[in-house]
Amino acid sequence: MILVFAETWSGQFKKSTFEAVQYAAACAAAQGSQAVAVVVGPASAPVESLGAYGAHKVLHLHGPERFETALYAALIGDVAKELDARLIVVNGTANGRALLGALAVRAEAGVISNVTALPESYSPVRVVRGAFSSKGIEVCESRSACTVIGLVPNALGAKEASGSDAAFEDRSVSAPARATVVEQQLASGTIALPEAERVVSAGRGMKAPENWGMIEELAQVLGAATACSKPVSDIGWRPHREHVGQTGIQVNPQLYIAIGISGAIQHLAGVSSSKTIVVINSDPEAPFFKAADYGIVGDAFDIIPRLTAALRKHLN
Ligand SMILES: Cc1cc2nc3c(=O)[nH]c(=O)nc-3n(C[C@H](O)[C@H](O)[C@H](O)COP(=O)(O)OP(=O)(O)OC[C@H]3O[C@@H](n4cnc5c(N)ncnc54)[C@H](O)[C@@H]3O)c2cc1C
Incomplete structure (x- = not known):
């Protein structure tokens, strides 16, 4: 049995x-x-x-x-x-x-x-x-x-x-609780990262936290969860629950889009089981391209809005 x-x-x-x-x-x-x-x-x-x-x-x-x-x-x-x-x-x-x-x-x-x-x-x-x-x-x-x-x-x-x-x-069944919840705060409107089928992830290449609007927009069009590299959460640009990698959450989605992330081995350790990896990076030598199924060499600030608009048109 x-x-x-x-x-x-x-x-x-x-x-x-x-x-x-x-x-x-x-x-x-x-x-x-x-x-x-x-x-x-x-x-x-x-x-x-x-x-x-x-x-x-x-x-x-x-x-x-x-x-x-x-x-x-x-x-x-x-x-x-x-x-x-x-x-x-x-x-x-x-x-x-x-x-x-x-x-x-x-x-x-x-x-x-x-x-x-x-x-x-x-x-x-x-x-x-x-x-x-x-x-x-x-x-x-x-x-x-x-x-x-x-x-x-x-x-x-x-x-x-x-x-x-x-x-x-x-x-x-008898179920004596040893701990009780006294307060609960849920992050609303987000997709749980560990089980997400699509993940849009961004790193230090996004330059500043106020630039994450375009990442969230792309994620929303794709019905994806958002994630980030470790330094991004360490410096407080994004919440720690989004940090993926060896010391963060391990993800296993159908689609992982990495934007402005170099592809350090510690980051890859948490994402390399993704079925399809798309990398967007301005540096053609970025290590992440070696792990990518599809790569786009270019400036994220130019590519992301165009990609989002094209996907929105295609998916509607
Ligand atoms: C013990 C240990 C554990 C670690 N655990 C983790 C972990 O779990 N997860 C993790 O992520 N890291 C982890 N790290 C850190 C890891 O080694 C890297 O330092 C980190 O992943 C780099 O983050 P990043 O790619 O966002 O930043 P960077 O290395 O600074 O890379 C930024 C990238 O953005 C690109 N870029 C810049 N501007 C643009 C633009 N306009 N458009 C497109 N691309 C652009 C650059 O070419 C570059 O490739 C760990 C390190 C150690 C020592």
């Missing part, structure tokens, strides 16, 4: 959840087994709809009000033991990454994080993972009776739903 953590955000399933469920369903199909999705806490989306993504059954644990690592690890770990799960699939979102280790301890499982492909084998579990800040790959083997797999978001992508509703079971 394959267990998958079906994460919710404000009661809704995230796209990364569908990806994880499809991954678990593919693992189950390869072994002639079944995929069971575990939903924890409030869910306004119908949980049985996960059947369309390949879940055979959905177990909905009512009780916790919000994500807490130790609590979720205990609840999901106990379900894994009860159902004798061989694999537990968790997507590598912020919560998913926090969960991996604690869940592995509770389930007495091995853990393989940063996974980018379906397992090559299941007994033992053998699977490819990104290593060295995604600059290389490793083939990892787990000989534990149960293995927790942490998926890289967007590594396989979620395909369109095609199945039918799953069977589901509701359970009430």
Whole structure:
């Protein structure tokens, strides 16, 4: 049996959840087994709809009000033991990454994080993972009776739903919260960077924070998240939540547009798994061009407005 953590955000399933469920369903199909999705806490989306993504059954644990690592690890770990799960699939979102280790301890499982492909084998579990800040790959083997797999978001992508509703079971669980939220401030109108499918990123080549209007406009036309290089967030031009790279967020979008970023190895470490990389830089020798699928040599202040206008025309 394959267990998958079906994460919710404000009661809704995230796209990364569908990806994880499809991954678990593919693992189950390869072994002639079944995929069971575990939903924890409030869910306004119908949980049985996960059947369309390949879940055979959905177990909905009512009780916790919000994500807490130790609590979720205990609840999901106990379900894994009860159902004798061989694999537990968790997507590598912020919560998913926090969960991996604690869940592995509770389930007495091995853990393989940063996974980018379906397992090559299941007994033992053998699977490819990104290593060295995604600059290389490793083939990892787990000989534990149960293995927790942490998926890289967007590594396989979620395909369109095609199945039918799953069977589901509701359970009430005791969920004593150890911490409560006393205040919450959400950044509104932005797309979450770690799971974004398109990212428009800019660096010191933009010269000053007031020049970011054109970056935001391009991102808005593309439905993309905005990101930046480390020095840009260090000097306060952009918020730290946008910093990508070895010491920032690792992204894995379909499209990464890098504007006025030199392409230092520490920056590339967080973005090189992007499916298509477009680099715009005035220096033809900028190292980023070596990692680019498409490159535009030129002044960002001339190119960006024209690119935005052309895309707006094309996409409307
Ligand atoms: C331990 C360590 C960890 C690090 N971690 C990270 C990390 O996680 N993420 C990260 O980003 N960096 C990281 N760095 C910093 C990294 O080494 C680089 O210094 C940084 O990425 C450079 O940022 P940048 O490309 O914005 O700036 P610069 O290196 O100053 O590059 C600016 C670029 O803009 C181009 N440009 C200038 N004007 C224009 C124009 N008008 N139009 C178009 N292009 C123009 C220039 O040709 C140049 O290529 C780390 C460094 C260390 C030592």
